[in-house]
Amino acid sequence: MPRRGFTVKKHWDNPVEHEMPAVARVPAEVRLGAVVVRPATVLAPMAGVTDTVFRRFIRHASLFSRDQGSGVRNQGTGIREQGSETGDQEPGPGVEDAISNSQSGCGLIMTEFTSADGLARMRETKRRRYLTFYDDEHPIGAQLFGSNPETLAEAARIVEETGFDTVDLNLGCPAKRVVGSNGGSGLLRDLPKIGEIFREIRKAVTIPFTVKFRMGWNDEQIVCVELARMAEAEGLDGVTLHARTREQGYSGQAQWHWIAQVKQSVGIPVIGNGDIRTPEDAAAMVAATGCDAVMIGRAAPANPWIFRQIAEYTAKGSYERPTTEDRYRMIRAYFEMLLAEADATKDLPRDARMGDPAGKMKQFATWFTHGVPGGAKLRAAIYQARNGADVLSEVERFFVARMEAGESAEPESGAAQAFPDAALVCD
Secondary structure, three states, X not given: OOOOOOOOOOEOOOOOOOOOOOOOOOOOOEEEOOEEEOOOEEEOOOXXXXXXXXXXXXXXXXXXXXXXXOOEEOOOOOOEEOOEOOEOOOOOOOOXXXXXXXXXXXXXXXXXXXXXXXXXXXXXXXXXXXXXXXXXXXXXXXXXXXXXHHHHHHHHHHHHHHOOOEEEEEEOOOOHHHHOOOOHHHHHHOHHHHHHHHHHHHHHOOOOEEEEEEOEOOOOOEXXXXXXXXXXXXXXXXXXXXOOOOOOOOOOOOOHHHHHHHHHHOOOOEEEXXXXXXXXXXXXXXXXXXXXXXXXXXXXXXXXXXXXXXXXXXXXXXXXXXXXXXXXXXXXHHHHHHHHHHHHHOOOXXXXXXXXXXXXXXXXXXXXXXXXXXHXXXXXXXXHOOOHHHHHHHHHHHHHHHHHHOOOOOOOOOHHHEOXXXXXXXX
């Protein structure tokens, strides 16, 4: 049986190693109603992870354009990027809105999943904490969970009024505290209630409305095909299937053949999710299922370059792996973004502030350094740091020494499978 709470596992279970398919590629775009997602890759909504800082970080770690030649270094992130149609440019901090969606390896980013009940009740200042986003995050979707149709509809209206491009319903989270309130994957046992929720939300908003769900409660109660058909009949603009049951949690293999069956059963876009760790995996999922787009969850914090790598792989059949300098600049850039966001929100009401950046740094240090040779020493030093400035000093000390020694950036064996247990994540 899955562990209580379904904390995300550190390793995938016996991951399948895929080769690049001969014909299939991740599609160039997918249309969710009037919203064009280009390329057809989506950052999964993850509790405790996909806040505005991480979303923007992924957005700019992802840059790649197949139309240009030699790359340049973004001085803000250290990520190799390509020039735009108007020539090479280095956006850097503060001019991110110059980057077009078509240049980014991540076509759609999603918020953390948010309680509809809480959103409908909370003060406006607290809503800002959960619904804050910046112009350079478009297109962006907000994900909601709950079980009351009217409350979910009201929360969806708030999402639309706030300016989000899409709204998504969470029917996939396996966490006991969410399922216990009949939210997330708990609703998979009540299809009539899901139908009622679909109708109420669809009436409430004009922006694209999508749903993310699992195959079913367990192997004896597979409902994904029926649910997808219901979504299409009620006017939803797309569906995402995480190809596991609620009972599986994050264990075992994602059963991609159910994504294929859903794709064969509906005419609206189908997004596949589950066990995509590499660009090869993304292409293999498309080849195996015919899905219209892929969603990346727990691989993204461990490898923030994955969306750019998928775009490169699609364009060229190969992709770059990060150097030691890339890793250093990536970690430093993200931590600096956290500090900047904390400073920008420090004068807001408590409910709207970002919170302690040092705590977030320690959480992400585990993801960013897992598998890096000697990374355990860096993590230990970061955990002992008292504030954000100390964390940055430890990062600087560790990576400068490695670069001066000319050490390889190749991860330790098995690192590509790594994802730490540090947080409860519904993806």
